[in-house]
Amino acid sequence: MLHRLLTASLTSPPEELYGTLFRDVQCSHIFSDSKTFADAIPLEDPVLIIEQYHRLKNNPDFDIEAFVRHHFRMPVHIASEFVSDKNDPVSEHVRKLWSVLTRQPESQERGGSLIPLPHPYVVPGGRFREIYYWDSYFTMLGLKESGRVELIEHMLNNFAYLVDTLGFIPTANRTYYLSRSQPPFFSLMVRLFSEIEGKKVLKKYLPQMQKEYDYWMDGGYEPSEPFTAYRRVVHLPGGAVLNRYWDDKATPRPESYSEDTNLAREVMNKYGTPPDELYRHIRAAAESGWDFSSRWFADETDFASIHTTDILPIDLNCLMHHLEKALAEAYLLCDNRRLHLLYEEKARQRNIAIQTYFWDESRHYYMDYDFKQRDFTRAVTIAGAYPLFFKLAPKPHSHYVRAYIRLNFLKSGGLLTTMVRTGQQWDAPNGWAPLQWIVYKGLRNYNFHRTANELSDEWLGLIEKEFRHSGKMLEKYNVSDTNLIAGGGEYEIQEGFGWTNGVYLRMKNRKR
Secondary structure (H helix, E strand, O other): OHHHHHHHHOOOOHHHHOOHHHHHHHHHOOOOOOHHHHOOEEOOOHHHHHHHHHHHOOOOOOOHHHHHHHHEEOOOOEOOOOOOOOOOOHHHHHHHHHHHHEEOHHHOOOOOOEOOOOOOEEOOEEOEOOOEHHHHHHHHHHHHHOOOHHHHHHHHHHHHHHHHHHOOOOOEOEHHHOOOOOOOOHHHHHHHHHHHHOOHHHHHOHHHHHHHHHHHOOOOOOOOOOOEEEOOEEEOHHHOEEEOOOOOOOOOOHHHHHHHHHHHHHHHHHHOOOHHHHHHHHHHHHHHOOOOOHHHEOOOOOHHHEOHHHEEOHHHHHHHHHHHHHHHHHHHHOOOHHHHHHHHHHHHHHHHHHHHHHEEOOOOEEOOEEOOOOEEOOOOEHHHHHHHHOOOOOHHHHHHHHHHHHHHOEEOOEEOOEOOOOOOOOOOOEEEHHHHHHHHHHHHHOOOHHHHHHHHHHHHHHHHHHHHHHOOOEOEEEOOOOOOOOOOOOOOOOEOOHHHHHHHHHHHHHOO
């Protein structure tokens, strides 16, 4: 039954399903957020709605907004009506929020862009009304602290279900996300659950981890010329293969349709860049989760210079190394020594490539690598701390990274993501919960406890200060001036908020 429901929901994404209607609505700016109509739920058969639209749209008194509101139910923001008690400890507030942010399978709408899932799951909150891939790992950290083990298993099973059904985990369970994924944290979720339930978990989810690996490595198994790429793999000298972000489509994102088309016109007029080339880079940056940041720009001040698919990201390749190690261990548990050794060797080779292509000896820091230019990118970002989180940094490198973080990224409210102010939400002055955790845990992995505790004190203090002021847990925070709210990006700051809640609880409890 459930498979039939999923198959029925996997109709064309809204921009294909509604065609001219979708484009006209998004370009008319009825809604301040393009995601609103992408998530709207039709109140009757979409075919009938489209027919009526084409019959009526040329009438002199036709009102497109009235038409849309008559034929669609608009989505609501998650947790917007939840009234918090500012006198509660933040930990207690978060525990209350879990039920507010949890969606049940039977409550999911039919007929819209949402892909139904078989088990309950936690959404981030605000405009994010679906389960997001990499967000969920950090949410799970807090669910574990709250003793919500069953909910962790439900979410893990939902991701396994998506892999089994689609062959990969999309950005979130929406039809308009079916051409891209997000940072591959599935093996970390499996590892987290195994800390609770034991090593049998690695064996249970081995088939899905293998499918995820095959998805990311599509095109990477056959030898190819150095510095050539196919989908998410890039071939390098000596047979090394690393990964990049990618999207199989080169069109405007449905959830940001007007933003993308407006930018494409500007870029075409300014640089002559073909729109499909721009859209591909934008979508690849969206797959990274860092949408958007000067990290992906050739000119850090100019969005038009985005070139995401030219870049080998340090964090993605550390995640892929973890997946290879998890596969190696899982195959060993299954007594498959041949595949155990194969993935151990893949992980070893990737580690060599990570040290070769990402360590910048002049900066003493891990950088992204532009394989088209065959050099490091200009962007210095907190992603350079990922090798510490995964224990991939040689000890001398770790000392340099720690010093670099203290000098450049650590502020009065936590860690910056980059050091430049561009108006993009993943740049200064903003800080984000998942990266606070990655760095905090990475520092502790190398016994830099004093710096880790300093970071934790600043970050937890900022969250608690904001909660006392507004009663809200936010998607991102201004870590440079803790008296100001975070900003930038394509939408207003969201509240809820899954990964902030999770990282707060985990970090708070580790300090006890």
